[in-house]
Structures are given as structure tokens and as C-alpha cells.
Amino acid sequence: MSAGSANAGQLKDPPGGGKAVAVWCIGVAVYFVAVIFRTSLGVAGLEAADRFHVGASALSTFSLLQLLVYAGMQVPVGLMVDRLGTKKVLTLGAVLFTAGQLGFALSPSYEMALAARALLGCGDAMTFISVLRLGTRWFPARRGPLMAQLAGLVGMAGNLVSTLVLAPVLHGVGWTAAFAGSAVAGLVVLVPLVLFLRDHPEGHGPAPAPAPAARTGGAGFVRRQIRESWSEPGTRLGLWVHFTTQFPAMVFLLLWGMPFLIEAQGLTRTTAGALLTLVVASNMALGLVYGQIIGRRPSSRIPLALGTVGLTALLWGAVLAFPGGHAPMWLLITLCLVLGGCGPASMIGFDFARPANPPERQGTASGITNMGGFIASMTTLLTVGVLLDATGDDYRVAFSTVFVLQALGVTRILRLRRAALAREAARGRVTVPAQGAAEGVPTAAAAPRPGSTA
Numbered sequence: 206m207s208a209g210s211a212n213a214g215q216l217k218d219p220p221g222g223g224k225a226v227a228v229w230c231i232g233v234a235v236y237f238v239a240v241i242f243r244t245s246l247g248v249a250g251l252e253a254a255d256r257f258h259v260g261a262s263a264l265s266t267f268s269l270l271q272l273l274v275y276a277g278m279q280v281p282v283g284l285m286v287d288r289l290g291t292k293k294v295l296t297l298g299a300v301l302f303t304a305g306q307l308g309f310a311l312s313p314s315y316e317m318a319l320a321a322r323a324l325l326g327c328g329d330a331m332t333f334i335s336v337l338r339l340g341t342r343w344f345p346a347r348r349g350p351l352m353a354q355l356a357g358l359v360g361m362a363g364n365l366v367s368t369l370v371l372a373p374v375l376h377g378v379g380w381t382a383a384f385a386g387s388a389v390a391g392l393v394v395l396v397p398l399v400l401f402l403r404d405h406p407e408g409h410g411p412a413p414a415p416a417p418a419a420r421t422g423g424a425g426f427v428r429r430q431i432r433e434s435w436s437e438p439g440t441r442l443g444l445w446v447h448f449t450t451q452f453p454a455m456v457f458l459l460l461w462g463m464p465f466l467i468e469a470q471g472l473t474r475t476t477a478g479a480l481l482t483l484v485v486a487s488n489m490a491l492g493l494v495y496g497q498i499i500g501r502r503p504s505s506r507i508p509l510a511l512g513t514v515g516l517t518a519l520l521w522g523a524v525l526a527f528p529g530g531h532a533p534m535w536l537l538i539t540l541c542l543v544l545g546g547c548g549p550a551s552m553i554g555f556d557f558a559r560p561a562n563p564p565e566r567q568g569t570a571s572g573i574t575n576m577g578g579f580i581a582s583m584t585t586l587l588t589v590g591v592l593l594d595a596t597g598d599d600y601r602v603a604f605s606t607v608f609v610l611q612a613l614g615v616t617r618i619l620r621l622r623r624a625a626l627a628r629e630a631a632r633g634r635v636t637v638p639a640q641g642a643a644e645g646v647p648t649a650a651a652a653p654r655p656g657s658t659a
Contacts, residue, residue, distance in 0.1 A: 218345045219406055225343035229352070231394075231402045232291070232339040233359045235299050238390045239332040240363030241371070242306045242325055243271065245387065247459065248372040249380070256380055257315040267322050268460055269586060274326035276579035282331050283572025284430055286338050287565060290404040295335045299398060301328025303391025310384030333360070334571045337555060341567055342405040347500060349559065353552050354496030361488045361548065364458070368482060430569040438625035439561025443574035445621065446510050447554035449614025451578030453517050453607055454547035456585045458484055461604075469600040471531055480541045487545020495549035499556060506553050507622055511615065513550035516543050518611055525601045551578050560629055581610050 219225065246253060246267055254264050285294050305325025312318035333356070340352035375383040434440050456462075458481060466477035498505050520540040524532045532540075554574045562570040585606050592603035 219341075219343050221344045221348060225406065228343055228402055229336075229339050231397050232295060232336045233356055234394045235295055235398055236332040236336045236356060237359050237363045238394050239298070239302050239329045240360045241366050241387065241390065242302050243329050244364045244367040245306070245371055245384065246271075246322070248367055249375055252375065252380055253318075257318055259315055263315065265460060265586070265590065267319065269583060270319060271322050271326040271329075272459075272579055272583050272586070274323050275330045276576050276583065278327055278330035279334070279572040279576045279579070280431065280569065281572070282334050283568040283570065284427055285331070286334055286568030286572075287430060288426065291335045291338045291342070292398070292402050292404055294331050295402065296395070296398055298328040298331025298335065299391055299395045301325070301331070303328070303388055303395070306391060307385060307388040310381050310388065334568055334575060337571050338568055341559065341564070350499040350552075350556055351493075351496035353555055354492040354499075354549055357548055357552050358489045358492040361485050361492070364485050365482070368478070368485075430566060431573075434558075434562055434566050434570045434573055437558075437561040437570070438621050438628055439557045439559075440570045440573055442618065442621040442625040443554035443556075443558030443561075443570070444577040445554075445614050445617040446557060446577070447551045447574050448577030448581045449514055449611055449618060450510055450547050450553070451551035452547075452581035452585050452610065453521065454484060454488070454544040455578065455582045456589065456607075457481075457544055459582070460586055461589055465600050465604070466537070468598065469530065470537065472537075480537060483538065483541040484544045487542045488548045489545075491546045492549040492552075495546075495552070499553065503556070506556055507618070507626075510550050510553045511618065513543075513546045514611055514615060517547060518608060520544075521604070521607055525604055530601075554578075557625055560632075561625065581614070585610060 250264060253267070254260070257263075282294065302325045305321050305323075305328060308321030308324060309318055312321050336356045337353060340349060340356065344352055371383065371387060374386070377383075378386070457465075462481055462484075463474075463477050466472045466480060467474060470477075472480075495509060498509065520536075520543045524536055524540050527533075527536065554577060555571060558570040558574040559567060588606045589603045592606065593600070596602045
């Protein structure tokens with residue numbers, strides 16, 4: 206393919222419009238259901254322990270296995286999206302997570318239930334990167350940050366459905382009926398996905414594939430995609446932004462927030478549940494704010510990410526260090542509101558990876574970026590558990606793990622940001638005035654190539 210033809214393809218910005226919204230809504234509906242299934246165990250922990258006759262450590266294995274599968278699948282899924290397209294990957298994901306949810310409903314043993322959650326995690330892993338790809342293919346690049354944040358907001362709405370809907374249904378109709386009934390939602394979203402979803406608008410497809418002489422086999426494609434994506438400072442910066450920002454809220458919501466609030470802070474289960482819901486509500490509200498700010502001022506990406514990390518560390522430290530061990534309610538509420546910013550801040554990672562890679566590498570780059578937060582979450586989940594056992598449930602010591610990982614991530618962000626932002630500026634995707642160039646911070650958006658979104 207000639208340089209001229211490549212440039213010509215890159216100048217076409219997707220049109221957006223009503224059809225784009227309809228297609229995107231089909232994709233986010235699949236992601237919405239995947240998140241409901243992903244978080245359904247969070248409201249059924251006690252019931253799962255009784256059903257499978259397991260203790261706390263075995264129960265936590267469900268969450269850890271699911272995260273492990275999810276994180277491990279990110280790069281393979283990114284490669285699949287780049288190679289096969291969004292529709293095929295989303296369809297496979299919907300089939301797998303529906304089968305996993307149904308299998309979890311019917312599993313007679315702990316081992317079979319573990320296998321079902323692993324299958325669910327595999328299908329779930331295929332949804333978010335595919336939805337990001339739909340945003341880059343169907344909407345103008347300037348809408349990218351907002352579309353990505355909206356996708357994250359839909360995911361948090363799925364979390365709320367698990368808490369507010371699935372929990373009372375589970376207590377009302379029992380384990381098998383609740384989980385098997387929820388699996389029907391997977392079949393419902395599968396129908397419009399198969400019938401109506403398209404990978405891209407007509408006339409806005411990806412650039413033609415390289416000439417046969419330039420192509421290699423499947424293994425060569427995989428190596429080339431990963432190598433070229435990783436070689437971009439923007440991809441690596443995106444991974445470390447995601448790593449540093451996402452995990453405090455995920456660890457709090459997924460496993461350790463409820464025990465901490467009840468055992469260490471002396472709250473009732475009802476009050477602790479309300480605070481966890483506050484984290485989700487804050488996430489949804491701040492997602493819209495972050496998306497608007499980044500869409501209008503790309504230069505705000507680093508300050509927003511680092512500001513969220515700093516504020517999270519400050520509030521986390523204030524709660525842990527409060528005299529007497531029991532923080533006042535106003536401080537716990539403030540912590541939960543700030544934790545709500547972790548999810549939107551993690552989406553900024555995709556805003557660095559996307560403009561650093563051409564459309565044909567978007568899936569791979571997004572997969573690499575998305576691994577960051579889940580690696581940090583798994584590390585923290587395990588370390589907190591080990592430290593709690595070793596210290597006799599000393600949450601102050603165990604939760605100090607958060608500061609170690611945040612410090613590691615911040616050092617990597619500061620090290621990579623200049624190279625990544627300078628490369629963006631050199632490629633003409635941002636306009637950097639003299640002061641911005643000196644600081645290594647882009648200050649005004651130019652016309653990025655299609656496919657670059659947040």
C-alpha cells in the first residue's frame with residue numbers, strides 16, 4: 206500500500222450520527238450484561254459459601270480467577286479484534302459469558318463453579334475492548350474521550366443492577382432460578398448483536414491489508430502487533446496510567462471494602478453497602494465530567510490522572526491513620542466519593558494508547574493498556590489477604606500496599622510522559638505551544654486520525 210493511499214484512508218473521520226449511536230448502543234448493551242454477570246458473585250458471597258461448602262479463602266478464589274482470566278485475555282482479545290473485527294469477537298464473548306453464567310447457576314460442585322466463572326471471565330474479557338473499537342470506528346475522534354467514559358459509565362450501571370436487582374431476586378427465588386434467569390439477558394443482547402451490529406460505517410473501513418509479500422503467518426502477525434504496539438511510548442504510558450489509577454476502587458468494591466468497613470470501621474452491613482454504592486454512583490457522575498474535560502482539553506490528561514492518584518492516596522492515608530482506628534463518617538464518605546474517580550481516571554490510559562497507534566493496532570494497544578489496572582488489582586487483592594493473615598487482620602498494614610503500587614505507577618508515568626507526548630506532537634495530533642513543548646504537555650487538539658479515541 207502506498208503512503209498516499211494510507212494517508213487518504215486516515216483522513217476520513219467517521220461521521221457519527223443516529224446510526225452510529227444505535228450500533229454503539231448494541232455494543233454497550235452487551236458490555237452492560239457482561240458487567241452484571243461479572244459482579245453477580247459480589248451479592249451472593251454468603252450463598253456461594255453455603256452452596257459449595259467453602260470458606261473465605263476458597264470463596265475469594267472465584268474473584269481472583271475471574272480477574273486472572275480477564276487480565277490474561279486482554280492482549281489475545283486485542284489481537285482478535287484487530288484480526289477478526291468487532292462483531293465476531295463480541296458475539297463469541299456474549300456466547301461464552303452467557304454459558305458461564307448458566308453453568309454457574311447449575312454447577313453442583315465448587316470445581317465446576319470455578320470453571321464456569323473462568324468461562325464467564327473469558328467472555329467478559331472480549332467486551333470492553335470491542336466497545337472501545339466501535340467508538341473509534343463509528344464516531345469522530347474528538348468524541349473519543351466522551352464515548353469511552355460513557356462506556357465505563359454503562360459498566361458501572363451494570364454493577365448497580367447486580368446490587369439493587371439481582372440481590373433481592375436471589376433471596377426471593379433462590380440460587381438456580383436467579384442465576385439461570387439472569388443468563389437470559391445474554392441471549393437477549395445476542396439477537397440484535399448478530400442481526401444489526403456492523404464493524405464500521407460504509408466507506409469508513411480499515412486501510413487495505415499489506416501486500417502479500419509483506420505479510421507473515423499468524424505467529425508473525427501476533428509478534429508484529431505486540432512488538433509495534435509496545436514500542437510506542439503512548440501504549441506503555443497508557444498501561445501505567447491504567448495500572449496506577451484503577452486498582453484502589455476495584456479492590457475496595459470487589460472484595461476488601463465490605464470487610465474493612467464492617468470489621469475495621471465498625472459499621473453495619475447496611476451502612477457499608479450504602480458506602481460501596483456511593484463509590485459506584487460517584488464513578489458514574491465523574492465519568493461524564495472527565496470525558497468532557499479531556500475531550501475539550503487533551504492537556505488535562507496527565508494532571509487529571511496524577512491528581513486522582515494523589516487525592517486517593519491522601520484520603521486513603523487519612524482514613525487509615527485516623528486516631529482511634531475508626532474514621533468519622535464524613536471522612537469515609539469523602540473517601541468513597543474520591544474512589545469514584547478511579548474508574549474514569551483509568552480510562553485516560555486509553556487516551557494515550559489510541560493516538561499512538563494506527564487503526565489496525567487499536568485492539569492490541571487497548572488490550573495492553575487494559576491489563577494494567579487488572580494486574581495491579583490482582584496483586585493488591587492477594588497481598589492484602591496475605592498481610593491480613595500475617596498481622597492478625599491489621600488493615601492499616603495490609604492496605605498500605607496501595608501506596609507502594611501507586612508510587613511505582615507514578616514513577617513510570619513521570620518517566621514516560623515526555624516521550625509519549627512529544628511523539629504525539631511530532632505526529633501532528635496535538636498542537637504544542639512553546640510553553641507546552643517545554644513542559645512536555647500537549648495543550649490543544651488537532652485533527653487526529655480516525656480510530657483515535659479515549
